[in-house]
């Protein structure tokens with residue numbers, strides 16, 4: 001599987017990867033192969049670099065520290081607007097601090113605990129209320145700060161004792177004006193900052209009570225908005241929005257030109273099991289749908305991948321150095337993706353892995369919807385949670401129950417785009433597609449029947465996606481594996497990408513997937529500074545110097 005990150009194709013380069021393998025990979029990487037057990041705790045949890053990352057950046061260390069530092073930034077005890085777990089669509093935080101003079105009326109929202117999210121800022125609405133009068137200013141991303149900048153928002157010159165705050169804030173005040181500095185609000189994508197009682201009249205002091213209200217469309221109790229079979233909660237121990245904002249969808253949607261159409265007539269009789277009934281797994285003779293997996297069902301009665309299939313899939317993905325024959329596109333000219341890019345830029349193709357598919361029974365099949373050969377199409381059944389992942393990786397996904405090896409976690413859902421459309425998106429927006437990653441449907445890229453329209457397809461969950469868009473990367477020893485799944489069609493031009501555990505995963509463990517980033521590619525390196533924490537981390541050599 002190949003990924004495209006921030007404008008560069010991060011296709012695997014088996015030669016380069018092999019050299020990395022020799023450098024950092026142990027004899028047998030598959031934790032599944034290592035007795036199906038959880039691997040040893042990886043070294044990074046002890047890595048001082050990441051340990052620092054894990055803690056909040058000290059405001060004192062920040063040269064931009066302002067006169068007033070909001071030290072005690074904590075969740076408001078006022079839960080009137082909150083749902084359980086301390087979060088709701090209107091997350092409320094409060095800070096307060098006194099300072100001595102009006103001239104020092106500078107407010108800094110420190111990069112602290114919950115607000116060390118390092119998110120891209122879309123918009124801030126800042127409201128100030130003093131003695132019943134409110135002022136309000138909306139800042140969008142261009143005006144407001146990002147992680148390394150701070151932005152001074154100037155208050156009109158007023159006497160706080162008599163005038164209150166009038167006229168709103170202006171973004172470029174003069175030196176005479178008291179300054180409200182909003183720093184490091186990069187984490188507050190779409191957050192509304194409401195300032196109630198900005199100045200409490202005191203002769204020598206000013207106090208601030210700052211409320212931060214989030215304006216997410218996602219209910220933290222179920223960010224899927226009812227789309228999934230079971231709620232997908234946002235962990236209660238974090239405060240903040242899911243950002244950038246996106247629409248949760250449990251099924252892939254066609255963006256515009258992707259030639260994906262499903263029809264019963266297109267499913268050949270010998271590729272479905274119309275004469276089956278009940279549960280195909282109980283049938284004495286395996287049905288036509290099992291042909292794809294050699295006449296055996298990939299799933300067992302518990303809805304997990306059979307060990308034999310899982311082992312094969314792990315070998316395909318992880319032991320690529322051992323099985324180099326499974327690569328397509330030995331040269332640029334035979335790669336459809338490079339052919340598409342040919343006019344603009346010539347790069348030699350780094351290869352696409354030939355994957356083994358699972359074919360699930362579908363509507364043209366006579367079996368029951370509860371047939372054991374229908375797992376991915378039934379949707380998420382395991383209790384999962386989106387949480388604020390450690391080491392500055394942003395949001396991540398963890399399991400709220402113990403998972404056996406081979407358990408279906410979720411599908412990667414997004415917009416279905418042609419490669420050309422994806423390229424267009426990348427060209428049109430700077431910094432676009434930093435996260436989440438679009439996924440190239442290249443599991444059978446070079447089969448004759450696949451590319452009848454000449455274009456490979458991609459899934460992009462930036463605007464429409466499901467929980468999979470929050471799964472973070474881990475080099476080599478990730479605990480979930482992507483499997484190509486055929487459901488509505490046996491045409492491998494479009495297929496589903498489903499994540500399964502590759503070993504036992506314990507409750508509250510983060511679920512991670514190897515994005516297969518080529519860290520020998522300097523573009524990838526620049527675009528992605530890996531903080532996976534794996535002791536096999538491929539970005540490790542660069543990490544210490546690159547990650548501040």
Ligand SMILES: C[S@@+](CC[C@H](N)C(=O)[O-])C[C@H]1O[C@@H](n2cnc3c(N)ncnc32)[C@H](O)[C@@H]1O
Pocket residue numbers: 243392393394395396434435436437468469470471472473474529530531532533
């Ligand atoms: C598919 S998204 C995963 C969800 C993401 N963490 C979020 O908050 O939305 C991929 C992005 O997550 C972050 N990420 C994932 N794995 C990471 C890792 N091992 N090290 C550093 N950043 C990571 C990067 O910002 C990357 O662009």
